Amino acid sequence: MNAPERASSFLLDEDSGERKIVYTTDTKVTNAGTFRLNKEDHTVLNLLRMQLLRDPGVRFAGYIHPHPLINYMELKVQTNSSHTSPTEVLSNAIEDLGSETDHLLKEVQNAMENWRKENQDVLGN
Amino acid sequence: MPYQRFPRVEILSIQPQEIKFILSESDTSVANTLRRIMIAEVPTLAIDLVEFHENSTVLNDEYIAHRMGLIPVRYQPAESLKGSDCSDAFLPHRECVCYEHCMRCSVEFELDITYKVTGEEDVLAPLTVTSKDLVSNNELVQPAHFLSQDEQDEAQDEGVAIVKLGPGQRLKLKAIARMGISKEHAKWCPVAVATYRFWPEIHINDEQMATLTLEQKQELVDTCPDRILELDEVTGDIRAVDNAWDICTYTEDLKFAQAAMKKRPEDDDFVTVTQSKDRFIFNVETTGAMDADEILLSAIRVLRNRLNYLAQELENLKDM
Numbered sequence A: 001m002n003a004p005e006r007a008s009s010f011l012l013d014e015d016s017g018e019r020k021i022v023y024t025t026d027t028k029v030t031n032a033g034t035f036r037l038n039k040e041d042h043t044v045l046n047l048l049r050m051q052l053l054r055d056p057g058v059r060f061a062g063y064i065h066p067h068p069l070i071n072y073m074e075l076k077v078q079t080n081s082s083h084t085s086p087t088e089v090l091s092n093a094i095e096d097l098g099s100e101t102d103h104l105l106k107e108v109q110n111a112m113e114n115w116r117k118e119n120q121d122v123l124g125n
Numbered sequence B: 001m002p003y004q005r006f007p008r009v010e011i012l013s014i015q016p017q018e019i020k021f022i023l024s025e026s027d028t029s030v031a032n033t034l035r036r037i038m039i040a041e042v043p044t045l046a047i048d049l050v051e052f053h054e055n056s057t058v059l060n061d062e063y064i065a066h067r068m069g070l071i072p073v074r075y076q077p078a079e080s081l082k083g084s085d086c087s088d089a090f091l092p093h094r095e096c097v098c099y100e101h102c103m104r105c106s107v108e109f110e111l112d113i114t115y116k117v118t119g120e121e122d123v124l125a126p127l128t129v130t131s132k133d134l135v136s137n138n139e140l141v142q143p144a145h146f147l148s149q150d151e152q153d154e155a156q157d158e159g160v161a162i163v164k165l166g167p168g169q170r171l172k173l174k175a176i177a178r179m180g181i182s183k184e185h186a187k188w189c190p191v192a193v194a195t196y197r198f199w200p201e202i203h204i205n206d207e208q209m210a211t212l213t214l215e216q217k218q219e220l221v222d223t224c225p226d227r228i229l230e231l232d233e234v235t236g237d238i239r240a241v242d243n244a245w246d247i248c249t250y251t252e253d254l255k256f257a258q259a260a261m262k263k264r265p266e267d268d269d270f271v272t273v274t275q276s277k278d279r280f281i282f283n284v285e286t287t288g289a290m291d292a293d294e295i296l297l298s299a300i301r302v303l304r305n306r307l308n309y310l311a312q313e314l315e316n317l318k319d320m
């Protein structure tokens, strides 16, 4: 009856015009803003937060999950200067994580290949 | 890309049903993301719709439909021997243009088992309907009956038991498997276990150690319930055993024991065991739906695609 849609935790509700990312500039704090990431969870948000904190241009990065039954996350970012916007630092963080993931994929593939070469006799082929 | 890391991976073992590896030069956020994606976001196939034609068994339709959903379904490409990533071979059913379901977004299984009685039997034992009785309309997609040969050898049944039939009972149904992720329902979860542990960093303070007698050192070795330390018989030095990383569970016994052994409370510890912040021991076991190494590769691709998508959405944001 009032059960949520089965896919409501990971599929954007495009019918009601839901967008993946919504940005709001902070009205009280300088160089700060809040990203609302719809249909995301700790999986990606904690990754983004930790990557943002590695950037010396970032003064603050933190996220909240408002409620277990709410399917969006809010990511608050403040930068050190007005020359770099929160959107820019987030964009850089995602790019860095992207290349890290590419590297990880290659690394895993190599490691698997090497392991198979070294253990051919164990595998019996 | 100024703040990028270059993680390293060492494989400890690969089996179809289990993979163990070490991820290093990264951090917990990456390890945890990988773990969470393997559990909840790697797409697999699972039975999602069941159409009952006849069910005179003791279990009701819903109960059987639920049990069918939990049977691992394996996609094995023609040239491969592995349970593989099905995301390139199938469309998510919500994106497919078909009316209900079609070959592009689903796989159909048929099952029709009747317990026929001829009247000549001495004993009428129940008949078990298993995953072996499911007939697929796509030869690349089959239920995963067993995880390994060992498991099969030990099993009582031919496959995954669905229901037991009594004499004269019949079960006839059509089941439709679709691609999904376990964020929607746990039946799509490809892993039974996906965990990581922190690598232990065992530091032995030689200076402090020199103040101990051989008996005290032996006492220290025996204090640790995990037995991560050993005494070198020749030199009489304490060292970590070779597989300490594998058996260490970070008990506090060592800490308490050496606090009592110290001459002054402010002295340094003889041995310190800490959790590494950038080295993780992963252990992934499958349900049989996919091979363990394929799950890991698939998880990394899922992460890559998600980051691409987020980057694109962020670009769109700038243009607005």
Ligand SMILES: [Zn+2]
Residues within 6 Å of the ligand: B093, B096, B097, B098, B099, B100, B101, B102, B103, B104, B105, B106
């Ligand atoms: Zn379709």
